[in-house]
Amino acid sequence: MDIASTPTEAQENTQVADAASPPQAPPVIRREDYLPPAWLVPEIALDFALGIDETRVVSKLKVVRNPDAAGATALRLHGDQIAALAVRVDGEAINDWRLEGPDLLVELPGAEHLVEVETQVNPAANSKLMGLYASNGMLCTQCEAEGFRRITFFPDRPDVLSTYSVRMTGDKATFPILLSNGNCTAQGEDADGAHWAEWHDPWPKPSYLFALVAGDLVANHSTFTTMSGREVDLNIWVRPGDEGRTQHAMDSLIASMKWDEQVFGREYDLDLFNIVAVSDFNMGAMENKGLNVFNTRYVLADPETATDGDYDAVEGVIGHEYFHNWSGNRITCRDWFQLSLKEGFTVLRDQLFSADMGSEAVKRIEDVRILRSAQFPEDSGPLAHPIRPDSYQEINNFYTATVYNKGAEVIRMMRTMAGPEWFRKGTDLYFERHDGEAATCEDFIKAIEDGAGLDLTQFRLWYSQAGTPLVSASLSHEGTTATVSLSQTVPVTPGQPDKKPMPIPLRIALFDRDSGTHAGEQLVVLDKASDSFVFEGFAKPPVLSINRGFSAPVSIDIERANEDLVFLAARDDDPFARYEAMQSLVVQHLVAAVGQGLGDAARAEARAAIGKAFAAILTDPALDDLMRGELMILPAESYLAEQMLVADPGAIHAEREALKTWLGREYADALTALHDRAVAVPYGRDAAARGARKIKNQALALIAAGNAQEGARRAYAQYRAADNMTDRQGALIVLASLDVPEREEALAEFHGRYEGNALVIDKWFSLQAGSFHPQVLANIRKLAEHPDFTMTNPNRVRALYMGAAMNPKAFHDASGEGYRLIGDLIRRLDPINPQTAARFVPSLGRWRRIESVRAAMMRAELEKIAAEPSLSRDVREQVTKSLG
Template identity: 45%
Template sequence: MTAVEQSLPAKDQPKTIYLKDYQVPGYLIKTTDLRFEIYDGETIVSAMLHLYRNPTAQTPATQLILQGADLELISIALDGKQLSTSDYEFGEESLTIFDTPAEFKLLTITRIKPEANTSLEGLYRSRTMYCTQCEAEGFRKITYYLDRPDVMSEFTTTVVADKKYPVLLSNGNLIDQGDAENNPQNNRHYATWHDPFKKPAYLFALVAGDLAHIEDSFTTCSGRDVTLKIFVEPKDLDKCDHAMESLKNSMRWDEEVYGREYDLNIFMIVAVDDFNMGAMENKGLNIFNTSCVLAKPETTTDAGFQRVEGVVAHEYFHNWSGNRVTCRDWFQLSLKEGFTVYRDSEFSADMGSRTVKRVEDVTLLRTLQFAEDAGPMAHPIRPESYIEISNFYTMTVYEKGAEIIRMLATLLGKDDFRKGTDLYFERHDGQAVTTEDFVAALADASGRDLTQFKNWYAQAGTPRLQVTDSYDEDAQEYSLTIKQSCPPTPECQQKLPFHIPVALGLLGSAGDLPLYLKDAEPDFETGDNTHTVLELTAAEQTFVFQRVQEKPVPSLLRGFSAPVKLQYNYSRDDLIVLMSRDSDGFNRWEASQQLGLQAIYHAMSAYARGESLAGLQLDADLLSAYSSVLQDDSLDQAMVAYMLSLPSEAYLSELADVVDVEAIHHSRMAVRKALARALRDHFVRIYNAYDHQQVYAATADAIASRSLKNVALGYLMLLGEDDLIRACEQQYRESNNMTDVMAALSQLVNADAPLAQQLAETSLADFYQRWQHESLVVNQWLSVQATCLLPNTLDKVKGLQNHAAYDGKNPNKIRALIAGFCGGNAINFHANAGAGYQFLADQIILLNTQNPQIASRLLTPLTKWKKYSPERQALMKKELERIIAEPNLSKDVFEVVSKSLV
């Protein structure tokens, strides 16, 4: 218990849930029959549950405890007999029924009010439709139920509504529909859906609305035809084609790579504008945030197209890794999410550039997840406790969880990993299982002992690898010594060694050197092998390579083979060799990042001494390395764009012991301007060589070309030259796609030059006038202003809260404006003597009762208060204390704030 929790009266202390306390449910549910009578203002839910005692329970259950929240109980009957108030009692979020038999049917009728449900959990109304979000514990806001993932039931759902909602959907296959009975006005109708596959309540879905759809089909590997439908508001029907193509590609890929075939007759996606998450994998009826399904060139950026492809794949892949095999309890969340993120990442890599995808994933991991590992909310991918499970839909569970699956795939190899996943699906189909079950299937199929590897599931924190080397020229032996350590985290001070795959190669003057590892097993040597994976299992190990004819440059952690921080004393010359010649694309990019870091750190030292950064000069060798990359036509243009992009301010902050916001911002900007000046001609050549009138395509090559061109534009705009600013404004006006429009608009908004600011003002007004009826496009308009790096942005953000474009109840709008400023604009968020901190705290307090999930997720910038100067620490801590003092604080917000204040 934290000090903050101890200071609260017992009645106000939220309950902590512990993995060690898990017990199997006393009852299970054979079938669930639901009937929803939807009316304007209220919905009546009838739930008939066929329950029976769990034969695996240690002692026979004699009472039934159901979960429920924000429900009005109209009636309750057991085996047809109405129960009196003496037969049951209410808890805070529960209904306990006394003296229950071994098997029985329970009918409850409840009243809920979806229109008033601002939490966006359970059944709620979004614009023109009713929809649900039940993961993790939203189903209890629909009816009283055993709302836990290890209770799986066969669902039949009937939805009855006014005909102004012509589309009525639920999980499974449609088995009946027609006009409602006892309806003389003939204005109501119904649809009945049956899902033959057992599922927990969190996978339930319902939609009722006036929706249009596109339809396609997919023929599975066994020859079955599956109907595919994507439902949207009629105005968005022209934005669905990319999602449909992504869905078909996902279905084909899952068959080919994992042998997984879709199992129902129909697969449906519904786009919803008000949604806390990105999307939800409900069986057969995926409900998506509109931002993750709608895409067309005029309204969607390249990043948006890629996001749609990845999220569609992710939710489809859950049909097996999450639905057919689900998690026993919420501590096992990464069982489905980490595995599925790995699967969607591999899918995206196969659809585009593998190296580029790896760079994107690692950038996200090292910027956000590493920071999470170092903060107050640090937890293993299988946490031991939580207060509110919604707080554990984290970068650790998802992204680090995926990295752990990637390490398993690396250690086992492609064939054994596939054998392991096949065994996992076959052994546990239709079950709710644990991470141990997953690892056991891989171990059994491969014959590998993965006992030590399971430390990754139980220990938080980012391991650090310290690597030293030596070369014996006479013996032609090269030695690598690797030490691993992991800093203490809230759940564990002393860490056991991890099992870490370290992929590497050795670079000589002519390229990759062959590898001959001393004392290796005979099957290790493959003659001219130039790449291997070392397995680090001890706190310190030395690996010796023989027949090394020259002192090599080690290419360490190729492909980022483990989620660790690597410490090796690379010289600038070493990094230039890696950046120029490494056969591993990821490590070429990593070398460019390390060179960029060195340049920024040099500028920060000058800044600390009070020196002007206006005329910063960069090392000639460094500029030569960047110049050679710009002229290397053999490189993927997307990789060139990434290699030219310096480490972000967020990543620099994550690396710092004490974050100096101004030093980081101004030093990084000075290095960017120095590169712009030195490489101006190259950037002009790249920009002018691009065909600005070409037809848009969301292909990997086309995206890469646009990316490099817009990186060049970003550097050129730093020069403040009027002709370049006008070229940028011309791109804004004349581009035929949102990628180039937004790239130009962002550069105009952020350029510190009078002409640029004048053009930015008129362009922002023009943009809103043109796109005000496209909600997702307006979100981009809000975001580009919230992330403006120029002074006085906070005042502009506050002004935008009163603009017609902003809706303070819509999660997408909140993320674009509030999270965009507080989480994506450090130089302004941390300015003005804590005004940004106060602003964020105000928003969290406002959202605490309205939408606790969104409120808790907004807290992240304040949770990092210990990484800043004492003055900023005091200001940030003051706001956290103001939040914790709020009456009726939600569990979501309380958990994050209380852990942050420890």
């Protein structure tokens, strides 16, 4: 078990919770019950005696009574599966401390004390990867949200801010590098082969931002000069041999620092900034003050091993964690209900950064695609919650697309209504008012309100109401007047049967049919249940372009003739609106084909409209290839399912594949010409070369759909000729779905080429699990027995099993085998890593929106999971809500 070592007879005062006691239902934590902490900890000193199997920790806490809290004299120090070996108050050992559940309580008179607690942990046994754990011979920490309590007893809540002093001692051969937050103030060696380092972080921070890393690491080093002229040392620490794949991460870090100064006026505040890449990590990365710990997949990149998408992800995540230095660290959350205060705002900041670094249009489309594939289903399912939740049982379950991605969209709406300059005035005011504080979402809204001069009273509903609003729109024309009529409904979600209208900012334009132009974009705000907006000067009915730039995270219900959608797909000057028109053409056709069936004439008419728009996309000289590649992507099957009250995944898959086959055959010549053109473009990191690779792989997939033999030939040739991972993986993805001899040869060659490179072998697992091969489920079962598969590495588990859960052909197989596969995984993984296991539950939790036969099998898997006697809080909360 992941618990401190058994006490010895000499440790008479050691107490530990009874590990054999039956699990109790976790309490429900409610936002309305928030109380300030009774005691504050302005200073903490930590002393670590490091070892892989045994680490001793001595924490010294200066505690002072909080004048803003009433009552209790007891100091509550949170713990989780750790034992107190000794407790001292003001230098004297005491025996009258007690455990209440996992927490340590000490009765303290007076107003100020020094409390010292000694603990012992086993990092090697920590498979949950929360707290202090071992990863391939090194030690590292993950403390958000409640991991610090697995290291030492502490008031582990985000509104307790402390300055940290840390001393680490360890064997120099095992741990040649010793890192923590802030600046290194001293270091030295002992006579027994050990060495030590002392670190001090001058900025008060909550315990979730504490970090420690010890191991055999090498650094890519650089410097950055801030806008005030201070030089900051930058290091990206990796295992020896990986340093050659860190330059893109370093370039991204420097670009992030410069961008945050220019766009938000935020300057870095320490003399040192460290990033460490770790191969075993539950999350993508962590923004610990001055010492960011990253999953290796968001640090390591070179053309041979990383796709263009990987490069973008490294840049975006590096930016995200760096931007947290102000939006999360300097100003943190009062409590975990305010998580979107830091995450929603920082996601918006990283989105704006990535848009400025690359294609703004493509980045916006990518962000919306993620929102629709991950957050919209969350909003319409049993796990729906507002971006500021009202309650939780396990905080790890609220690291969701709603809190992050919808949270970012809500703040983007404020920026849209205020305009970038006035929004900046609001954020400046926010940073000025709350620097050094644990703040709330209300504090942020009020700062934007005051700084930008907005009235956001009604807008606050976006923080408290769950669900994706549905906006119904229609356009009428009489004489020279065009009227846009809008209405909104916010759907019923668990615990929220009645909803109020919310302010919905919609960017719109009315196109003249003959000239193909419009008189200017306008912003309308729908803040009532229904409203109409009148526009003059149209001799003919115009074409409505609505929710341009995806100005609001809503669904739009509007009846538009195919000819209007073809017009917008070919001529709209807003890139997102053009993309949306193309998507709408396809969605209308596929939803109709699945829901009501189509006769030959209706199917031919719909396909002709799609084909007309598709042909324009393939040949439009005004389009750059990055945008062209986006417009060629068909709507995901999960998004199509969201358009139906009850979805038939098998029918959706069949109809979407049939359309791909038709496009591949109907436009075979144009697609092969496009592929040939792209093949001739040499590798580069510039936009033109990246665009060429994008259309190359999109064209290849459609060619293979229309002609498997030609697709296999071209894919194999592309694979053999590839000088970069984007081309090699793109070809292998196509081959993985085909039942051809080239498939096995390419897969074997790929594995042999990259054996030992964990991140690339993850790709090998993932692309097979996500394939549409006829035997995909059998292949997944076989891969689970592969020597390279392990249940203890979250990246490897996600590569195989999330690939399966997100693959509609495998997951929704009519036999129910896909559901059993994921159900079995959750039960097996939960005792090892409950946080990762819980992330697979929502895929089964969508059963209410699936046709009855499959729904019964999905529910049965959830019931089997619920029947497990020792489920973690993470999984039990998700399963209970999914069944309720």
